[in-house]
Amino acid sequence: MEPLSHAFKERAVWALQDETLQVALNRAKDGFAVKRAKAVEGLPEFDALRDRAVAIKNHTLENLDHYLERYADAVERAGGKVHWASSAEDARRIVVEICRAAGAKMITKGKSMVGEEVGVNGALEGAGFEVVETDLGEYIIQLAHEPPSHIIVPAVHKTRGQIADLFHQNHQKYGLSRKLAEVPEMVNEARQVLRSKYLEADVGITGANFLIAESGTSVIVTNEGNGDLTCSLPKVHIVTAGIEKVVPTAEDATTLLRLLARSATGQDITTYTTFSTGPKRPGDTDGPEEYHVVLVDNGRTTMLGDQFREMLRCIRCGACMNHCPVYGAIGGHAYGWVYPGPMGSILTPLAVGLKEAGNLPNACTLNGHCAEVCPVRIPLPDLLRTLRHREYQLRLGLKPMRWGLAAWVWFTTHPRIYRLGTRVQARMLALLAGRKGRFRRMPFAGSWFRGGRDLPAPQGETFMAVWQRRQKGQGR
Amino acid sequence: MSAPRAGSSHDGTGSRPRVGLFVTCLANIYRPNVGLAAVALLEKAGCSVEVPLTQTCCGQPSYNNGDLNGAARTARQTIEALEDFDYVVAPSGSCGGMLRDYPRLFTSEPGWQQRARAMAAKTYELISFLTDIRGMTSVDAAFPHRVTYHDSCHGLRALGIREQPRRLLATVRGLELRELADSEICCGFGGTFCVKYPEISGRMVGDKAAAISATGAEVVLGGDLGCLLNIAGRLGREGGKVRVYHVAEVLAGMADVPGLGDPRQPSGGS
Numbered sequence: 001m002e003p004l005s006h007a008f009k010e011r012a013v014w015a016l017q018d019e020t021l022q023v024a025l026n027r028a029k030d031g032f033a034v035k036r037a038k039a040v041e042g043l044p045e046f047d048a049l050r051d052r053a054v055a056i057k058n059h060t061l062e063n064l065d066h067y068l069e070r071y072a073d074a075v076e077r078a079g080g081k082v083h084w085a086s087s088a089e090d091a092r093r094i095v096v097e098i099c100r101a102a103g104a105k106m107i108t109k110g111k112s113m114v115g116e117e118v119g120v121n122g123a124l125e126g127a128g129f130e131v132v133e134t135d136l137g138e139y140i141i142q143l144a145h146e147p148p149s150h151i152i153v154p155a156v157h158k159t160r161g162q163i164a165d166l167f168h169q170n171h172q173k174y175g176l177s178r179k180l181a182e183v184p185e186m187v188n189e190a191r192q193v194l195r196s197k198y199l200e201a202d203v204g205i206t207g208a209n210f211l212i213a214e215s216g217t218s219v220i221v222t223n224e225g226n227g228d229l230t231c232s233l234p235k236v237h238i239v240t241a242g243i244e245k246v247v248p249t250a251e252d253a254t255t256l257l258r259l260l261a262r263s264a265t266g267q268d269i270t271t272y273t274t275f276s277t278g279p280k281r282p283g284d285t286d287g288p289e290e291y292h293v294v295l296v297d298n299g300r301t302t303m304l305g306d307q308f309r310e311m312l313r314c315i316r317c318g319a320c321m322n323h324c325p326v327y328g329a330i331g332g333h334a335y336g337w338v339y340p341g342p343m344g345s346i347l348t349p350l351a352v353g354l355k356e357a358g359n360l361p362n363a364c365t366l367n368g369h370c371a372e373v374c375p376v377r378i379p380l381p382d383l384l385r386t387l388r389h390r391e392y393q394l395r396l397g398l399k400p401m402r403w404g405l406a407a408w409v410w411f412t413t414h415p416r417i418y419r420l421g422t423r424v425q426a427r428m429l430a431l432l433a434g435r436k437g438r439f440r441r442m443p444f445a446g447s448w449f450r451g452g453r454d455l456p457a458p459q460g461e462t463f464m465a466v467w468q469r470r471q472k473g474q475g476r
Numbered sequence: 477m478s479a480p481r482a483g484s485s486h487d488g489t490g491s492r493p494r495v496g497l498f499v500t501c502l503a504n505i506y507r508p509n510v511g512l513a514a515v516a517l518l519e520k521a522g523c524s525v526e527v528p529l530t531q532t533c534c535g536q537p538s539y540n541n542g543d544l545n546g547a548a549r550t551a552r553q554t555i556e557a558l559e560d561f562d563y564v565v566a567p568s569g570s571c572g573g574m575l576r577d578y579p580r581l582f583t584s585e586p587g588w589q590q591r592a593r594a595m596a597a598k599t600y601e602l603i604s605f606l607t608d609i610r611g612m613t614s615v616d617a618a619f620p621h622r623v624t625y626h627d628s629c630h631g632l633r634a635l636g637i638r639e640q641p642r643r644l645l646a647t648v649r650g651l652e653l654r655e656l657a658d659s660e661i662c663c664g665f666g667g668t669f670c671v672k673y674p675e676i677s678g679r680m681v682g683d684k685a686a687a688i689s690a691t692g693a694e695v696v697l698g699g700d701l702g703c704l705l706n707i708a709g710r711l712g713r714e715g716g717k718v719r720v721y722h723v724a725e726v727l728a729g730m731a732d733v734p735g736l737g738d739p740r741q742p743s744g745g746s
Contacts, residue, residue, distance in 0.1 A: 368629055392544075462504050
């Protein structure tokens with residue numbers, strides 16, 4: 001998808017002013033954070049599991065070439081085929097070719113963030129296939145022609161009323177005549193329509209939460225069971241996954257699974273955990289006839305070799321955005337690409353460039369809540385700061401900010417002038433504020449006031465001046 | 477402005493630890509009373525306090541805006557000013573945390589990195605220094621008000637400060653602490669974030685102000701002036717009656733001056 005991250009500031013302001021969006025965000029606000037906290041509280045070994053997860057991921061990333069080869073060999077042994085996509089374009093082309101070769105008309109899809117990343121849907125629709133998302137959230141935003149606004153709850157930005165409208169507009173052709181009011185009714189409505197699509201589909205495309213190297217197995221977690229139906233009913237199953245999804249063993253995958261749902265939705269485990277290995281074997285009662293895996297690099301090996309390697313530990317749980325106050329205020333669409341929130345503010349500039357997405361790593365208070373809850377201990381604020389450093393080095397930031405910083409550094413390294421300057425500043429501001437003790441506006445400081453706040457005035461003297469007087473024995 | 481209450485800092489014997497106070501640029505410019513309160517508390521805790529005049533800023537504006545060379549230049553200034561003390565103490569978790577991060581700025585300068593490490597190892601935020609290092613368990617202060625406490629993110633997450641201020645506040649006569657809902661959520665200050673993204677910052681501090689008002693507290697306290705300026709600015713704009721002080725001012729019994737952004741007392745202005 002074409003990134004819109006350059007317009008982050010404007011999009012953030014729209015989001016803040018969008019009352020319907022704010023209703024949806026407020027409703028979602030504490031839900032996941034509270035559920036996660038409860039789930040973590042109920043698992044005393046949670047922190048030990050995190051350490052284990054970090055070790056598994058680090059070890060795998062250090063030996064990624066080895067485990068990818070082992071995984072690919074195992075897939076082929078099981079009768080599947082592995083395709084290596086170095087770019088998003090490669091990935092799109094490969095998926096389209098497989099679908100063409102299968103003579104497909106209808107394609108069902110399970111939720112896949114890498115699919116969003118490389119733009120699978122657009123490519124398939126462009127090539128004339130009908131694509132149906134089977135995850136309820138993804139289905140809703142597909143009806144709305146919108147990208148996901150959250151990596152695990154793609155339609156979190158939609159209110160119940162908006163969803164009812166979408167069904168009303170789009171499901172008349174399936175015989176829906178009245179407007180639905182309750183959530184179970186809507187789930188049922190989607191389910192009825194999707195059932196026929198599952199049976200009609202020629203190809204099913206899923207993502208993968210983990211790829212198990214020892215057996216060539218892909219693992220997906222869902223709460224709706226749509227993943228099972230997508231990967232087992234059509235005659236061709238395509239798995240799309242980033243190369244960082246591989247783990248050595250099933251044991252490792254289960255360690256990560258114990259962290260994933262707890263961190264994401266606060267569940268001990270998702271309703272469905274689906275393991276699929278190769279196509280249907282002789283004697284199997286069901287399963288696809290063809291099994292393809294598209295392994296997507298798309299910048300990941302670059303990350304492997306630079307300061308952002310730790311980002312490849314990410315298991316896409318969404319805990320960072322569920323705990324991010326900026327995400328909570330503006331939602332995911334403001335970020336302008338596929339991945340929002342803290343993890344997205346690192347992945348997006350790496351994928352689409354700092355020139356396009358320079359605002360993202362800056363739009364963060366570095367409060368550290370994301371890193372605190374990250375199940376694989378990614379130092380997200382540090383990585384965001386590293387991106388700011390890169391932006392500074394590339395001279396991409398705003399010039400006045402650069403000049404201001406340079407002036408401040410000069411000031412801080414000339415302490416006599418610093419003392420004098422701060423003394424004048426403190427006195428002037430206190431004088432100008434007068435009895436009121438604060439400013440309601442001030443020239444050249446409009447940004448502070450645009451936050452809907454006054455500026456408290458200084459007390460009048462600097463501490464250094466008071467201290468020096470006191471040291472001279474002249475304290476009042 | 478209230479007069480300093482503590483005696484001279486230089487009357488101690490050799491057994492008193494020498495503390496270099498890193499006053500922070502915000503306390504220096506906005507709130508000298510916080511520096512004075514810090515000195516009073518440190519002296520009460522048996523420290524000999526000095527304030528080197530060559531200290532300036534911790535360097536966070538540069539560090540957090542990607543100018544690592546600039547941050548290193550400011551850091552050298554701070555290290556030279558403060559490295560010879562037994563301890564370096566700042567009335568701010570954010571600035572104290574920055575000093576602890578200094579070694580990261582000198583990955584290619586072993587000499588400076590050594591000095592940065594040595595200083596980082598003896599640098600503390602004020603309140604946690606009083607309780608964890610000096611073993612302070614109570615203060616001699618009265619503040620007969622309902623207060624709530626805002627945990628600043630850097631103190632909370634980088635330095636693990638949560639219980640320490642609450643333990644000391646519990647010993648302030650007449651003080652009733654009412655906990656804030658979502659106390660672990662950022663107030664939206666974030667250094668230059670608050671002016672780069674004022675609308676988002678404004679929304680965040682609006683939420684914080686609402687949570688503060690909901691406690692029914694008369695006063696909000698915190699350990700970082702950045703957050704407190706932001707919160708006081710919002711509360712002031714909303715016209716509420718909640719007053720804002722740095723926690724050190726209350727613990728030192730020095731909150732007898734107008735709070736942040738309060739109208740100046742007719743007789744007390746400088």
